[in-house]
Amino acid sequence: MNLLPKPSSAQITWMRDIRRHLHQHPELAFAEFATARCIAEELKKMGIPCREQVGRTGIVATLGSRETDAPCVALRADMDALPILEQTGLPFASEVPGVMHACGHDGHVAMLLGAAALLKAQEAELPGRVVLLFQPAEEGDGGAQGMIDEGGVDGVNMIFAGHIDRLYGVQEIVVQPGLISAYTDEFTIEIRGPGGHGAKPQETSDCILAAAQLITSLQGIVARETHPCCPAVITVGTIHGGTAANVIASEVILTGTLRTTSPETRAGCLASLQRMTLAMEQLHRVATSFTCAEGYPPVINDPGAARIAAEVAATIVGPDKVRSQPQPSLGGEDFSFFLQRIPGCLVRFGAKHTELHDAPAHSPRFDFDEAVLPTGAHFLAQTAIRALEHLGEMLDSAHDSE
Template sequence: MSQFTVIRRDLHQIPELGFQEFKTQAYLLEYLRSLPQKRMEIKTWRTGILVKINGLNPSKTIGWRTDIDGLPIIEQTDLPFASTHEGRMHACGHDLHMSIALGVVTHFASNPADDNLVFIFQPAEEGPGGAEPMMASAEFREWMPDEIYALHIAPEHPAGTIATKPGLLFANTSELFIDIRGKGGHAAYPHETKDMVVAASYFVTQLQSIVSRNVDPLDSAVVTIGKMTVGTVQNVIADHARLEGTIRTLSPEAMNKAKVRVQSLLKGIETAFDCETDIDCGSGYYQVFNDPEVTGRFVQFATQQPDIQFVKSREAMTGEDFGFMLKEIPGLMFWLGVGSEYGLHHAKLKPDEKAIETGISFIIRYFTHLGRR
C-alpha cells in the first residue's frame, strides 16, 4: 500500500463540514511541515492552507486547488477505515483529492519545477462555499496563480481515465430555501384557516413550468425541491411550510431568469392563498468554464500518455465553487476515474484507490511539461 493511500485512509476517517475542518487542517499541516522546507512557504486562511514552492527559474505561477471538506452523510461502506465522525463522510472524494495533492507537493518539494507552484487546500466546497472568500483574502492575492488546475473524482470512469472538455463543464447552481406562512387550525374547520399544505403543493407544481415554459429550449435548467416540511399531525391544518431545493442551469442568464420566475410564482401564491412567503437563494456557485486554450494543451498532453485513457466528457449539472477561480484565472478542471459502483454523495461510495497514484503521477508529469514549454 502506497504512502498516499495510507494518507487517504487517515483523512477518510476524519471528515468535517465546511469551515470546521480543524483536524483535517492539522493533519495536512503536520505532513507538509515534514517535507523539505528550503523552497516551500506555508500560509493558513481560516481552515484552509496555501503552499508555495518557489521555482528554479520562474516565469509564472501555476496553481493547483484541492477541496478538503466532507458531507453530512452517514457512511455505509463497512470499510475498516470508515468515518469516525458520526453523520459525516467523505462521500465526494475530497479525501482522494487531498492525498493526490500531497503526493504532488511531496515530489516538487524535493524536485522543484522551473515555475512557482501554489497548492490551495480550500475549505467549504460543499457549503457554504470557500472559493470566493478565499480568493478575496490577502493570502491568496499575494500568491495569485497565472493559471490554475483542479480535478474531481468520477465514479463512472475506471481508474486511469481522465475526462474533460473545453468550455462549460459544470453548471451554475443556486440553493433555494422558502418559507410559506398562513393560518393553522382544526381539520374540521378549513374555512377558518389558510392551509399551507395546499399552498406549498400548488407552488411545487407551478415550479415545473419554469424549465418547460421559461427557459430557452436550447438551454438547460433544473429546478428541484428536495425537501418539504409541512404539518404536525393528521387532524391539524398546517400554518407553515418549509421548502428546500436547488436550481441548476448551463448559463448565468438562465439562472437569473429562473430566480426571477421563482420569486414571481411566490408572489402569486401569496395572492392566491392569502399567505406570506420568504425566499433565500442561499449560496450559489458559478459555472466551471474551462479555458479553451489551456484545455487544448492539456488534452493534447493527456492523449499522449500511455497509462491514461482520455475521454471527452459532456457538461454536467453538478456544481463546483472552483468555477469562481476559473472566472478570474485561466485554467481547467478534469474528471479522474475511480471506478465505483456507487456515485458521488452516496453513502456507499468506494473509489478505486489505484487512481491516487495515477493522479499524482499524471499531475507531476504535466506540471513538469508546463515548465519546459
C-alpha cells in the same frame, strides 16, 4: 516536455494510507483542523514550506523558483467532508458519527501530496514556481474565495485541479474546454396563513395545499419556460410544515436548489420562481415570501489550459483514455472562483468502483477505486511542469517581439 517518473510503489502505498487516514477522520467545512495538521506535517517532512490557516483552515505551499517574475502555476485540492452517516462497512470507515468523505476529497488531498512529492524530487529543474492549495469548505461554503482574499493565488498565472468521478473507469481522464458545471443558487419559500381545524377547512387557508401545488407547478418552469438546449434543474429539497394530523398548518417552509448553465436561463428561472410563489397568494389566500441565496458561478475551463491538460493526460493514460464532457454537469464547484481570476482547468479522474455501482457521490455508501491516486498525482505534477514550460515559452516570445 520534461517527463516525470510515475509514483513509486512506496509512494502509492503512502498516498493510500493518507487517504484512508483522512477517510477515518473526516471534518466538515471550515473545521478541517486535524486534516490541515496532517497535510502540513507531510509537507514539512518533504521539506516543502507552507503557510497555514489561509482562508481559515487552508494551506498554501510553494515549490521551485523564488524569483518574483518566474512563471507560477497552482494546483488545488479540496479537503472537507459531508454531514453524512457512512454506511460503507469499510475497514477504514469514518470514526466520526454523521460525518463522511462521500465526494472523494480525501483522495484529492492524497493526490496533491503525491504530486508534491514528485515535484519536490525535481525541484531544482522546475521552470518556475508551483503553488499547492489545500482548500477548505468546497461543499457549499465557498472556501475558495477565502483563499483568494488572503493572497493564496497572488502571482499565479494558471491553475489546475481534478475531481474523482465514478462515471469513468480508472486510467480515464476527462478534459473539456469551456463550461463544465452549473450556477448553484439556493432558494427559500415561506407560505403563511391563519391555520385552523383540520375538519373545518372553509374557515382558513391551507398552507400545505398551497405548498403542494407550488412544488408541482415549479417543474413546469424547466419543462415549458426554459430553452430545451439550455439545461436547468429545480429541486425542492426540504418541506417543513404542520404539527398534527387534525391541524391545518399556519406555515410551510420550502427550500431548494436552482441549477442553470447560462445567465439568461438563471435570470428567467429566478423570475419564474418568484412569480409562481406570488401566484399562490391569489390561488390559496395565503401570504408568501421568496428569497434566493446566490451560490457558486459555473466552472468555465480556459481553452489554453484545457489544451495543456489534454496533452498531459494523453501522455499519462494514452490518447484513447482521454475523454470529453460534451454536456455540462449541473453539479457545482467553487473552483469557479479561482477561474474568475486566473485561467485554468478542472479535469475529472475516472475512479469507477468495481462493486458499489449504486453509490454515487454524496451517498452514504460512496467509495472509489484507489488505483486513481497515482494517476491523479502523476497528472497534477506533470501538468504543473508543462504549464510552466508553456508560460515560459510565452514570456520568451513576448521578449523576442519587443
